[in-house]
Amino acid sequence: MSSEIIDVVVKTREDQATDVAVFELGRVDGESLPAFEAGAHIDVHVTPEIVRQYSLSNAPGAGNTYRLGILKDPQSRGGSEAIHAIFKEGTELQISAPRNHFPLDDTAERSILVGGGIGITPMITMAYALKAAGKPFELHYCCRTRSSAGFIDELCSEFSDYLQLHFDDLGDEQRFNPETTFQPCDAGTHIYVCGPTGFMDWVINSAKEQGYPSDHVHFEYFNAEVDTSGAAFEVVAAQSGQSVMVEEGQSITEALATIGIKVDVSCEQGVCGTCICDVLEGTPDHKDHFLTEEEREDNDQIVVCCSRAKSDKLVLDI
Numbered sequence: 001m002s003s004e005i006i007d008v009v010v011k012t013r014e015d016q017a018t019d020v021a022v023f024e025l026g027r028v029d030g031e032s033l034p035a036f037e038a039g040a041h042i043d044v045h046v047t048p049e050i051v052r053q054y055s056l057s058n059a060p061g062a063g064n065t066y067r068l069g070i071l072k073d074p075q076s077r078g079g080s081e082a083i084h085a086i087f088k089e090g091t092e093l094q095i096s097a098p099r100n101h102f103p104l105d106d107t108a109e110r111s112i113l114v115g116g117g118i119g120i121t122p123m124i125t126m127a128y129a130l131k132a133a134g135k136p137f138e139l140h141y142c143c144r145t146r147s148s149a150g151f152i153d154e155l156c157s158e159f160s161d162y163l164q165l166h167f168d169d170l171g172d173e174q175r176f177n178p179e180t181t182f183q184p185c186d187a188g189t190h191i192y193v194c195g196p197t198g199f200m201d202w203v204i205n206s207a208k209e210q211g212y213p214s215d216h217v218h219f220e221y222f223n224a225e226v227d228t229s230g231a232a233f234e235v236v237a238a239q240s241g242q243s244v245m246v247e248e249g250q251s252i253t254e255a256l257a258t259i260g261i262k263v264d265v266s267c268e269q270g271v272c273g274t275c276i277c278d279v280l281e282g283t284p285d286h287k288d289h290f291l292t293e294e295e296r297e298d299n300d301q302i303v304v305c306c307s308r309a310k311s312d313k314l315v316l317d318i
Contacts, residue, residue, distance in 0.1 A: 004097040005045075006033070011065065013088050019072040020118065020150035021084055022057075024065050028092060032063040038129035039102035039122050039192075039220070042066060043266060043274075044083070045094040051266045052079035053222070055194070056098060057121040057151070059128035066095070069150050071118035073223075077268075101273060101290070102194070102220040104129060109188030111137040112181065114203055116195020117144075120151060122220060126192060127159050142166040142176045142195070178206035185211040192218045197225070197289075214293055221271040221289035226251075226306045230285060233309040237261050237318045238280055252304040252314075261318065263304055270306035277304050281315035284308070 007028040014022045027033055041055045058067035072084040087093070104111070104126055111130055115123040120141050130137040139162045143149040146167050155163055166176040182191065191212060193203045200219055207217045228249050235252055236243040237259075246255040253263050253275060266274040270288030279300050286296045288303035295301060302316070 004034075005094050006097065008033075008066070008093060008095055010087055010089055010091040010093070016069075016150040017152075018145075018148045019084075020148070021070055021072070021087075022150060023068045023070065023083075023087060024058075025068070025093075025095065026065055033066055034097045035063065036060055036066075036098035036125075037100055038104050038125040040098040040100040040125070041102075041122070041220075042068075042098050043096035044068070044079075046079050046082050050079050050082060052083075053267060053272045055102075055122040055125070055220075055222075057124045059132075060125055066098075069118060069121045102192075102218065104192075105190050105216075105218070108190035108216075109136070110186065110190075111135065112140070112189060112191045113137060114140045114142070114176070114178075114181075114191065114193040114195075116142045116193070116199040116203075117148070118150070119193070119195030119200075119222070120149075120155075122194050123192065124151060124155070127155075127162065131159065131162070137162055138181075139163045140166060140176055140181065142168075142199070144168045146170070178203055179210065182207050182210040182212065190216045190218060194220050194222065197221060197223065223267070223269055223271060226269055227287055228306065228308065230308045233311065234313040235309075236281075236313065236315045238315050239318055246308065251306060252302075252308070252316075256304075256318075263318065265305050268305045270303045273303065275303060275305045276301050278317040279314060280317050282309055282311040282313050284314065285310045 008025040009028050011026045012024040016022050038060050041053045043051050045051050054068045056066050057069050073080045113123040127139050139159050191207045232245050232247045242259050244255045244259045246252050263275050266272050273290045279302050284302040285308040287307045
């Protein structure tokens with residue numbers, strides 16, 4: 001996580017759609033917030049025990065406000081449920097400075113933005129940035145129902161020439177079809193997607209099947225299933241020389257904690273990158289949704305909240 005902690009206050013809260021709340025945050029001291037680029041997110045300290053990542057959804061460069069759109073997830077692990085329950089106008093909390101693992105590619109001649117459900121939030125910042133730069137783009141917003149779709153009025157007002165809405169309950173003819181949307185495959189086109197895991201996997205795989213290279217398909221997962229199955233292996237913490245066995249069904253972070261080694265974690269689902277460690281020896285079994293394919297092939301980093309080992313031992317630089 002970012003080391004910079006910022007004290008902020010909820011300036012406004014608006015419940016826009018079914019289980020979607022939109023929060024505007026400003027600094028407690030009234031000073032400007034750090035600048036951010038399209039695709040950035042912040043760490044939100046929900047409670048002393050819970051830190052979660054949420055994408056910024058307002059236009060980049062808005063220095064006095066950060067805006068978040070947060071879905072009350074029925075499978076919440078405590079983060080979104082607590083936010084919906086306790087965050088209201090005047091609530092003070094702490095956040096990190098923005099980080100960006102999902103930036104726009106400046107070389108793209110055309111961009112296709114695809115948001116599934118609350119995954120529309122980073123797409124809004126991208127749409128503002130692309131529109132301001134005068135670059136061609138399409139914005140596709142996919143939801144189960146119109147009543148569950150936040151930001152509709154703003155999107156229709158600001159991006160009417162770029163926006164296509166896709167609602168599952170309004171007939172097959174208007175549903176999102178990646179096969180037709182991504183054709184013809186153009187070397188100058190880049191695709192961006194965020195949303196539920198299954199939706200993202202479908203869109204990403206469809207883009208690649210249409211011929212788009214991996215470096216033209218950009219994505220950011222915000223939750224994922226964690227699979228800690230696999231044979232036990234040894235982890236050595238190089239800085240102290242301590243070692244521990246990681247048993248099946250146990251994460252590396254959990255095993256390290258048993259010998260007093262604490263690794264900063266946040267999402268615990270392999271999507272945020274907070275717990276990345278350098279690998280000095282051994283071969284990781286990557287189970288995260290954060291590292292790129294190229295970074296995985298290098299095998300010199302591992303996301304320790306979810307990944308395991310293909311080798312009998314991993315030596316980590318911790």
